[in-house]
Amino acid sequence: MDDLNTTAEKIRTMDIRGAGRIAVAASAALRDYAMSLKSLPLSEFNIKLEEAAKTLVDTRPTAVSLPNAVALTKRHNATNVYDAIDEISKNAEKFITNAGEALEKIGMIGAQRIHDGDVIMTHCNSHAALSIIKTAFDQGKDISVIATESRPRRQGLITIRELNDHGIPTTLIVDSAVRLTMKEVDLVVVGADSISVNGALINKIGTSQLAMAAQEARRNVIVAAETYKFSPRTLLGEMVEIEDRSSDEVIDAEILRELPNVKVKNPAFDVTPAEYIDLIITEVGAFPPSMAFTVIKDYLGLELAV
Ligand code: RUB
Known part of the structure; x- marks a missing residue:
């Protein structure tokens, strides 16, 4: 499980990060691992495949793209290992190709919502969100971006570099400047x-603050999300787990040791209720958050809920 463990570790340490990238990396790692098991009997193959799936899914708890990618990749109806590997390879190829195409389609659909002269605020580093922004810019629209720093991991610095390299005028702000700048x-x-399923968005910590400030200022909030970012398990009442990360990301461990009365909370994500979201742009069209159930039922499949 060497290569699989390496990918799992890279996801855990955020060398590979962002819900889309995590999903694609997990699908590829599971495919490669399945291929390495070709000499096993089917029953043992299936056990090892399930263990590997769990290793990947357990790396980060919040992005549903990860369990969705793993579930879509590992499923097979084969009665021998060769056919199982064949099915899994095809599943992975389909998932990875669709994920790439979804980003392009989201860009095209979402760019229709962006007008000449628009100033767009974004948070953290989302390839789907950036696809919309870059596509609008490539269409010749005169746009600019305000990007948040996104403490504590400062993924905003990745975003401003990407936007800079694309030639898009960009302003970096600290997270606490969101309301003032809105x-x-x-x-x-x-x-x-x-x-x-109720249309709530789980995204990088601070997203709900952008959404609240936008609502207060009567600005639209658009979410860029591939259909595999919808959570089928929430249909069964399951809540999306919010990842708590290490205090080291927020404050130096040595300083913290000097402060015995202080503890650190470092939730990596937050929840933005549906009423703060105007539109969700997926690769199959733009939906209001109230249509999350339809997206799950028609495009992901209810069987992913179990
Ligand atoms: C990244 C983050 C991104 C989403 C979507 O968090 O919150 O907004 O994952 O990204 P982290 P994408 O850096 O903790 O993984 O559109 O690229 O899938």
Whole structure:
């Protein structure tokens, strides 16, 4: 399980990060691992495949793209290992190809919502959100971006580099400047780690603050999310788990040791209720959050809920 463990570790330590990238990396790792098991009898193969799936899924708890990718990749009806590997390879190829195409389609659909002169605020680093912004820019629209720093991991610095390299005028702000700056903004575009059946968005900590400030200033909030970011398990009443990360990301461990009365909370994601979201742009179209159930039923399949 060497290569699989390496991928799992990279996801855990956030060398591979962002819900889409995590999903694609997990699908590829599971495919490669399945291929390495070709000499096993089917029963043993299936046990090892389930163990590997669990190893991947357990790395980070919030992005539903990860269990969705793993479930879509590992399923097979084969009666021998060769056919099982064949099915799994095809599943992975389909998932990875669709994920790439979904980003392009989201860009095309979402760009229709962006107008010449728009100032767009974004948070963290979302490839789906950036696809919309870059596509609008490539269409010749005169746009600019306000990007949040996104403490504590500062993924905003990845975003501003990407936007800079694309030639898009960009302003970096600290997270606490969101409300003050919102009056300069025309719309907010963010990504998604999970979308629950009630249309709530789970995304990088601080996303709900952008959404609240946008609602207060009467600005639209657009979420860019591939259909595999919707959470089928929320249909069964399951809540999306919010990942708690290490205090080391927030404060130096040595300083913290000097402060015995202080503890650190470092939730990596937060929940934005559906009423703060105007539109979710997926690769199959733009939906209001109230249509999350339809997306799950028609495009992911209810069987992923179990
Ligand atoms: C990343 C994050 C992104 C979503 C969507 O969090 O919150 O907005 O994952 O990204 P982290 P994408 O850095 O903790 O993984 O659109 O690229 O899938």
